[in-house]
Amino acid sequence: MALLDDVKGELAAIENDSPAAKMAQASTMMRFGGGLRPVNNQAVIRAQFDSLQAATWLQNTIAAYFQKEAVISRTTRQTPNGVVQRYDVLVERGATALALQAGLLDRRMRLVKGLSADIVGGNIAQIKAAWRGAFLARGAISDPGKASYLEIICPSHETALALQGAARRLGISAKARQLRSSERVTLRDPDAIERMLILMDAPHSAREWTGKRSDGEARGKANRLANFDDANMRRSAKAAAEASEKVRRAFEILGDDMPENLKVAGRLRLDHADASLEELGRLAEPPITKDAIAGRIRRLLQLADKTEKARRQG
Incomplete structure (x- = not known):
């Protein structure tokens, strides 16, 4: 978990993006984190994160670029691995207007099943930001010494295909698949994972991941050679x-x-x-x-x- 926390912390600290890229990242974080939903006969946007830094980034970006107020609440949940904390970003007033601004709703007021056309057809900075937002919301990365993967759990098949297409625009082959009734986009190739971390603007995490992977591979190779008889x-x-x-x-x-x-x-x-x-x-x-x-x-x-x-x- 330490490496995952490091990656998300580095991604949430990025501040030098263009307004269009920041809005693309915020939109993707809302889409992958939960999205627009009815609560007590009222439309709200609720997005949940395992990183307080990610939740705070989204709260600030919604205020600065969409002129809407979002509040953060902390929840705890018991899991087989112990108690985990989650952070909910909630927009109640003006949620429908925000959904239109962020591309969660189309002009006919229908929920967008994938990612908005503005993101899918946007520039490379927006594509990178979309991947960054998806990872902050539902991303995971393998620990050193284990089979390499970088994976994002997607809210729908359409979002998985959109994220796969976005990776293709970045020159990276990602696989959309269904696992245990959830849609996922996965990178397995170690070099592709390193490139994606760099493209998402997490160079320090990329170096850390590559270094630990190299150490693990060296140990594995030594063990294989020792048993090569x-x-x-x-x-x-x-x-x-x-x-x-x-x-x-x-x-x-x-x-x-x-x-x-x-x-x-x-x-x-x-x-x-x-x-x-x-x-x-x-x-x-x-x-x-x-x-x-x-x-x-x-x-x-x-x-x-x-x-x-x-x-x-x-």
Whole structure:
């Protein structure tokens, strides 16, 4: 939790954004934190956060850029891991007008299912701010030494797709998925996580996360080397190395003259030389079975052999 707190603290301390970016971040925080809802026959905006700094940032931004008053209340909740504190940002007076300003409602007074068009079609600063706001509201990041992930729980399938598209505009591949009836957007690639932290303007947290990840990987590598006498591991390593070498040779023969699906499969094999076929299948976009990834790599090698043979005969 310490790393997550550090990331959210760094993000909530950013003050040098443009007004449009700040409004995009505030809108996304309201959308992912709770949004517009009826309470006692009155429309209110309520957004909940696990960071007091995030709640205070939203309260101040609503006052400065939307001219509405928001109040913060603290709640406690018992969980299997102990008592946790949450901070509610509540807007009662003028909530409907604020929802229109922030893009939570469209001009026909209908709830926007995803993110507002102003954000989705906005500039890169607004896209970065939207990701920052979503992370402040519902973001999580892996602890060092565990499987790498950066994940945001989304309030709807449409918001997940909007956030996935926003990541694509930033040059980062994010996966929208459903897990235990909740919609999530997840980054698994360590380099992509580091880039996203930097793009969200959390460079100190990015360095901390990368450093701890490197330490964990070094320890893991040392442990693997210490146990490398295992016969199965030796065979697996040898097979992976041979497969990578064959794919590399196929790329040299074919160049760019190959179907895109075979090229992607081959690139996955080269980029993840130690991964199993099942893991390669999960890394594909969209994910495929290990038989499918094996078949594509096999067809790539067959195409290279056929091409080389034809060149010799020609």
